[in-house]
Amino acid sequence: MELTKETMWVIWVLIIWSAPWKAIALWRAARRGSRGWFATLFLINTMGILEILYIFHFSAKKKEELPAPTDLPGVPQSPLDIKKII
Numbered sequence: 001m002e003l004t005k006e007t008m009w010v011i012w013v014l015i016i017w018s019a020p021w022k023a024i025a026l027w028r029a030a031r032r033g034s035r036g037w038f039a040t041l042f043l044i045n046t047m048g049i050l051e052i053l054y055i056f057h058f059s060a061k062k063k064e065e066l067p068a069p070t071d072l073p074g075v076p077q078s079p080l081d082i083k084k085i086i
Contacts, residue, residue, distance in 0.1 A: 018048040025051035028059050 029038040
């Protein structure tokens with residue numbers, strides 16, 4: 001296959017499209033400690049399709065997994081706690 005200007009243009013568009021999705025998906029997999037997902041995302045190039053699925057479906061936190069705002073460290077629980085911080 002001969003690389004012409006048209007094919008090089010398509011290749012660059014695909015690289016620019018898939019690189020940010022791959023970076024975000026790899027970062028999220030590493031932060032979650034998902035070694036299998038990290039290796040899969042790193043080795044298989046799907047032009048962003050698998051990465052988008054991982055970001056929005058497989059690694060999305062469910063509502064019951066999210067901590068309540070009062071459970072976060074450093075968040076005052078009452079007005080008296082605010083005075084302790086100040």
